[in-house]
Amino acid sequence: MKPINIQEKFTKFSKNWHPHQVATVDDMQVILAKLKGEFVWHSHDEEDELFQVIKGTLHMQFRDRTEIVNAGEFIVVPKGVEHNPCTLNDEEVHVLLFEKLNTAHTGNVQHERTQTEYPKI
Amino acid sequence: MKPINIQEKFTKFSKNWHPHQVATVDDMQVILAKLKGEFVWHSHDEEDELFQVIKGTLHMQFRDRTEIVNAGEFIVVPKGVEHNPCTLNDEEVHVLLFEKLNTAHTGNVQHERTQTEYPKI
Numbered sequence: 001m002k003p004i005n006i007q008e009k010f011t012k013f014s015k016n017w018h019p020h021q022v023a024t025v026d027d028m029q030v031i032l033a034k035l036k037g038e039f040v041w042h043s044h045d046e047e048d049e050l051f052q053v054i055k056g057t058l059h060m061q062f063r064d065r066t067e068i069v070n071a072g073e074f075i076v077v078p079k080g081v082e083h084n085p086c087t088l089n090d091e092e093v094h095v096l097l098f099e100k101l102n103t104a105h106t107g108n109v110q111h112e113r114t115q116t117e118y119p120k121i
Numbered sequence: 122m123k124p125i126n127i128q129e130k131f132t133k134f135s136k137n138w139h140p141h142q143v144a145t146v147d148d149m150q151v152i153l154a155k156l157k158g159e160f161v162w163h164s165h166d167e168e169d170e171l172f173q174v175i176k177g178t179l180h181m182q183f184r185d186r187t188e189i190v191n192a193g194e195f196i197v198v199p200k201g202v203e204h205n206p207c208t209l210n211d212e213e214v215h216v217l218l219f220e221k222l223n224t225a226h227t228g229n230v231q232h233e234r235t236q237t238e239y240p241k242i
Contacts, residue, residue, distance in 0.1 A: 003190040
């Protein structure tokens with residue numbers, strides 16, 4: 001029940017595509033991640049996923065288009081929709097995600113980047 | 122599934138203590154509100170509530186203390202905990218809230234400010 005400073009939490013880890021949990025809200029979690037390059041095409045059968053951009057420009061690829069999400073903006077990816085977040089020109093983009101506690105960040109795909117548990121910071 | 126610009130959404134309403142829904146994530150909602158002055162002491166029996174400060178300084182009063190939440194920070198108020206958001210010196214503070222779709226913003230208290238439905242913007 002203490003205020004959480006988002007920028008300060010981002011100083012606590014450096015690895016890209018490595019989500020860290022900073023809070024829970026009922027059965028949802030707030031996680032932070034540093035994204036760089038391209039992730040993995042995947043979807044979440046049962047969970048929506050909110051990406052709020054804190055720093056940089058996120059390119060959220062869908063199969064039919066790409067949405068550009070700038071700092072100060074967010075996008076909700078609905079359940080079942082294939083997506084693949086990426087960044088351009090080697091930019092490291094900082095995002096805050098809001099999603100169910102049991103959401104796997106690679107969704108229905110098992111990948112070398114898949115983490116089954118997120119460190120708490 | 123379009124990006125949502127938080128600042129731009131704040132231009133769409135002016136009334137204080139009047140939440141507007143900008144997105145849903147599963148059974149949760151993202152709402153924006155402009156706070157000024159003192160709200161109402163209340164709690165939510167079943168729902169946690171996240172307040173992310175976009176502009177200004179929020180003073181979140183609890184019965185035993187006040188937490189100061191600045192822009193770029195957020196605080197989660199756990200279910201069952203009495204709280205009363207307020208701002209000082211007539212400052213209008215802009216907040217983004219994550220909470221269950223059925224959360225009443227005045228919680229267990231019926232007040233002249235109580236809204237039962239939030240406009241969608």
